[in-house]
């Protein structure tokens with residue numbers, strides 16, 4: 114149903130239209146701004162998506178860009194692991210798109226890039242994201258209290274992980 118592909122600068126306008134949404138940004142890392150401008154999108158596609166050797170893919174659904182999934186490699190004694198993250202434009206929620214994209218990216222990370230561990234920190238209220246991780250075989254490893262302060266609120270970090278079998 115979905116396809117993962119590389120980004121190109123031609124995606125910037127569509128990317129900004131999808132990303133410029135408070136409901137998408139709410140539980141994402143602070144570097145994902147709201148409002149989200151076309152300049153932000155162009156910078157992210159050309160530069161931000163590659164920071165720290167990240168591997169980032171566009172999620173296509175029925176031929177259209179609908180979201181992003183990516184992994185950020187860890188370094189030093191954690192170089193066998195990578196953080197995985199994803200988002201989907203709000204009008205496409207509830208169709209199984211994130212689940213399929215997370216499955217595909219996890220398979221790629223384990224089989225092609227050869228990571229042993231993938232992990233995702235999820236903020237406490239983000240139950241949909243936790244469900245997506247569970248459907249893809251990730252398990253809750255632990256909860257770090259008040260780990261994040263965002264938009265005037267503290268959030269617990271729920272750490273999910275999956276290991277290469």
Ligand SMILES: CC(C)(COP(=O)(O)OP(=O)(O)OC[C@H]1O[C@@H](n2cnc3c(N)ncnc32)[C@H](O)[C@@H]1OP(=O)(O)O)[C@@H](O)C(=O)NCCC(=O)NCCS
Nearest residue numbers: 137199200201206207208209210211212235240241242244
């Ligand atoms: C989280 C997110 C990626 C899910 O994308 P999606 O394509 O709608 O996900 P899916 O359709 O594959 O699966 C969603 C699951 O969550 C469930 N769900 C949705 N809202 C829920 C809630 N409030 N509580 C519990 N489960 C919920 C759905 O029922 C579904 O599970 P099911 O298949 O068992 O019914 C999407 O909402 C999003 O982009 N949110 C903003 C960005 C974000 O939070 N990214 C993750 C950061 S860790």
